[in-house]
Amino acid sequence: MTVRITKPEFNIREKLSELDIPVGNHGTQLMKSSDVAETHNLLQLKNRRKNYFINGDCRIWQRGTSNPHVNHYTCDRWWRANGATQVDRSTDVPAYNTTGAEAFSYSMKVTSNGNGSNIGQPIELTDTGVSQFGNGKQYTLSFYAKTDSGTGDVGIVLYYRNSKFSGTNQVNWEPNHSPHVGTMNRGWQRFVYTFTAPAVHSNNTILAFELNFNVTTYFTGFQLEEGPQVTPFEFTNEAEEYELCQRYFQSNFPVGVPPQNGYYSTTQKLAAGFNGVVCFNGSQARAPWVMFHPKMRTTPTVTLYSASSSDTDGQWAAYKGSWNSGSSMQIDDFGSNGFGVRFNSGGHSFIVGEAYLYRGMWIADAEL
Numbered sequence: 001m002t003v004r005i006t007k008p009e010f011n012i013r014e015k016l017s018e019l020d021i022p023v024g025n026h027g028t029q030l031m032k033s034s035d036v037a038e039t040h041n042l043l044q045l046k047n048r049r050k051n052y053f054i055n056g057d058c059r060i061w062q063r064g065t066s067n068p069h070v071n072h073y074t075c076d077r078w079w080r081a082n083g084a085t086q087v088d089r090s091t092d093v094p095a096y097n098t099t100g101a102e103a104f105s106y107s108m109k110v111t112s113n114g115n116g117s118n119i120g121q122p123i124e125l126t127d128t129g130v131s132q133f134g135n136g137k138q139y140t141l142s143f144y145a146k147t148d149s150g151t152g153d154v155g156i157v158l159y160y161r162n163s164k165f166s167g168t169n170q171v172n173w174e175p176n177h178s179p180h181v182g183t184m185n186r187g188w189q190r191f192v193y194t195f196t197a198p199a200v201h202s203n204n205t206i207l208a209f210e211l212n213f214n215v216t217t218y219f220t221g222f223q224l225e226e227g228p229q230v231t232p233f234e235f236t237n238e239a240e241e242y243e244l245c246q247r248y249f250q251s252n253f254p255v256g257v258p259p260q261n262g263y264y265s266t267t268q269k270l271a272a273g274f275n276g277v278v279c280f281n282g283s284q285a286r287a288p289w290v291m292f293h294p295k296m297r298t299t300p301t302v303t304l305y306s307a308s309s310s311d312t313d314g315q316w317a318a319y320k321g322s323w324n325s326g327s328s329m330q331i332d333d334f335g336s337n338g339f340g341v342r343f344n345s346g347g348h349s350f351i352v353g354e355a356y357l358y359r360g361m362w363i364a365d366a367e368l
Contacts, residue, residue, distance in 0.1 A: 049234070049236070050223075050225045050226070050231070050234050051223045051224065051225060051233075051234045051236075052123055052132075052139075052207075052224040052225070053077075053121055053123070053209075053222045053223060053224055054076070054077045054121070054241065054244045054245060055075065055076045055077045055078070055241055055244075055245055056220075056221065056222040056223055056233070056234075057104055057105070057106070057220055057221060057222075057233070057235065058075050058078075058089070058106045058107055058108050058219070058220050059105060059106055059238060059241060060075070060076040060077075060238075060241055060242050060245045060255075061075055061076060061089050061106075061255070061256050062076055062245065062246075062249055062250075062251060062253075062255055062256075063076070063249070063251075063258055063259065064256060064257060064258030064259075065088065065089035065256050066088055066089070066258075067086045067087060067088055068087070068258050069087075070249075070259065070363065070365065071365060071367065073249070073367055074087035074108070075087060075089065075108050076245040076248075076249065077121050077245055077248065078108065078119055078120070078121055079119065079120055079121070079122075079164070079367075080110065080117075080118070080119050081118045081119075081120075081165075082115065082116050082117055082118050083112050083113045083114065083115035083116050083117035083118075083214060084110050084111070084112055084117040084118055084119055085111050085112070085113050085117075086110070086111035087108050087109070087110050087111070087119070088108075088109045088111075089106050089107075089108070089109075090106065090107045090108070090109040090218055091105070091106060091107075092107055092109070092146075092218050093105065093106065093107050093188075093220055094144045094188040094190075094220070094221065095188070103235050104144075104220050104221060104233075106220065107144075107218045107219060107220035108218065108219045108220065109148070109216070109217075109218050110213075110216065110217050110218075110219060111216045112213065112214055112215055112216050112217065114214055114215070115214060116212060116214060117212070117213050117214055118210050118211065118212060119210070119211050119219070120164070120208060120209050120210035120211060121209050121222070122161075122163075122164045122206040122207070122208050122209075122367075122368040123206060123207040123208075123209065123224070124205070124206060124297070124368060125160075125200070125204060125205055125206060125207065128202075128203065128204070128205050129200060129201065129202035129203060129204060130200070131160070131197070131200040131204070131207070133197040133200075133207065134197060135197060135198060135199045135200075136196065136197065136198075137196070137197050137226065138194050138195070138196050138197075138226075138227060138228045139194070139195055139196075139197060139224055139225065139226055139227070140192060140193070140194045140195075140224070140225055140226075140227060140228060140229060140230050141156060141158070141192070141193050141194075141195065141209070141222075141223070141224045142190055142191065142192045142193075142221070142222075142223045142225075142230045142233075143190070143191055143211075143219060143220070143221055143222045143223070144188055144189065144190050144191075144219065144220050144221040145184050145188070145189060145191060145217055145218065145219050146184060146185065146186055146187055146188045146189065146217065146218050147184045147185055147186055147215050147216065147217050147218075148186075148215070148216040148217065148218070149186065149215075149216070150185075150186075150215060151183055151184060151185045151215070152183070152184050152213055152214060152215030152217065153180055153182075153183055153184070153213065153214075154180075154181055154182060154183075154184055154191065154211060154212065154213045154217075155178040155179060155180050155181060155211070155212040155213070156178065156179060156181055156193055156209070156210070156211060156212070157172075157177075157178045157208075157209075157210045157212070158172075158173040158195050158207060158208070158209055159171060159172045159173055159207075159208055160173075160198070160200050160201060160204040160206070160207055160208070161204060161205075161206055161207075161208045162201075162203050162204055162205055162206075163205065163206070163368065164206060164208050164368060168203075169201040169203045169204060171198050171199070171200060171201050171204065172198070173195045173196065173197055173198060173207075174195060174196040174198065175195070178212055179193060181193045184213070184215070184217060188218075190221070190230075192230045194228050205368070206368050209224070221233045243294055246292075246293070246294055246296075247294060247295075247296055247297050247366070248296070248297055248365075248366050248367045248368070249363070249364070249365055249366070249367060250292055250293075250296065250300075250363070250364045251361070251362060251363040251364065252290075252361055252362055253361060253363070259303070259305055259361070259363045260305060261305050261306045261309070261311075261313040261314065262306055262307070262308055262309030262310075262311070262313075263305070263307070263361065264307045264308060264359075264361075265307075265308045265309040265310070276288045276355055276358065277318050277343060277355065277356045277357070277358035278353070278354070278355045278356075279350035279351055279352050279353065279354050279355075279356070280352065281352060282349065282350065282351075282352065283344070283350070284342060284343060284344055284350075285318060285342075285343040285350050285356065286332075286340055286341070286342050286343070287316070287340055287341040287342075287343075287358055288340070289334060289338045289339070289340050290338050290339055290340070290341075290362065291337060291338040292336065292337060292338050292364060295336045295337055296336040296364060296366040297336065297366040297368075298336055298366050299333050299335050299336055299366070300336070300364035300365050300366035301364070301365045301366075302331050302333070302339050302362055302363070302364050302365075303362065303363050303365070304316060304329070304331070304341065304360055304361070304362055305360065305361040305362065305363075306325070306360065306361070307359040307360050307361055308323070308359065310323065311323060311325045311359070311360075312325035315328075315329055315360070316329060316341055316343070316358055316359060316360025317358065317359055317360065318343055318348060318350075318356045318357065318358045319356055319357040319358070319359075320348040320349075320350070320356055323359070324348050326343050326344065326348070327344065328344045329341055329342060329343055329344060330342040330344060336366070339362075339364070341358075341360070343358075
């Protein structure tokens with residue numbers, strides 16, 4: 001007796017393509033991720049810096065931590081203006097269990113007088129008239145905020161400018177008004193808005209970002225990234241962030257100490273002086289070059305401060321039996337590389353070729 005067994009025809013190529021391929025636990029997580037933000041977090045993409053802001057998590061405070069204010073700048077790379085009367089470093093930060101935001105150490109507490117208040121950051125363009133932001137591309141801006149009390153609205157503007165406080169050749173990003181991005185309250189929230197970049201004007205040098213509000217508010221976690229979707233905040237190495245800030249501002253004050261005359265009178269440290277001011281004629285002596293690290297954006301504005309309260313404010317002092325600031329001094333610029341200080345007539349009678357101790361403090365400002 002013959003038994004015939006038959007099976008339906010099938011396409012072996014299709015069957016091979018349907019075979020279960022082991023993907024592992026991480027692969028399964030990727031396939032199950034619900035959005036771009038979750039996928040980005042799983043992949044831990046670090047091939048390039050995604051955040052166009054510098055010091056977006058408010059870690060670096062070279063000018064001081066209690067209401068610093070040097071030419072509008074406060075927390076590094078962030079300026080305040082109009083009704084924003086004070087900025088202080090705060091440890092009031094978003095909690096992971098309420099926002100999903102990890103590792104924030106500091107925020108900016110911005111005191112408002114109740115009128116139109118502004119903080120912002122100018123983002124340096126690749127070159128004058130050359131933008132790193134693609135014409136017609138979308139970019140998503142996000143930040144965390146909470147009020148000190150009550151509620152308050154917050155709005156954002158982005159525009160290309162020649163300088164941060166001048167509207168000459170201004171080109172607005174879309175939308176070209178100040179969109180209301182939400183109402184702040186006493187709990188931390190993440191605010192998100194997507195903009196579209198326009199063509200840049202040939203004289204523009206910055207992308208200007210401004211926040212508008214009218215209540216005392218805490219801010220941190222600023223991020224501007226390419227694309228229409230928000231992703232987790234990018235935490236960077238602190239040394240990298242600090243060096244980026246120093247392209248625009250440097251000083252020889254300890255980090256967090258505001259520039260001031262006579263600071264070392266109480267600490268008894270640098271008031272002892274540096275070695276090296278050299279006399280090159282009977283009435284003039286020169287200090288060694290102070291070299292910037294890293295090199296700065298452009299030739300900065302250098303401001304001198306006395307190291308001791310016994311020295312003349314705004315001047316350095318040289319030592320020859322006693323400390324004397326002399327009648328005047330001159331700053332010799334060395335471009336974005338550094339500077340020197342020339343002790344002019346007055347004060348000590350120097351001897352040509354001799355070296356003397358000198359002391360003094362300085363800041364160098366090349367902010368946009």
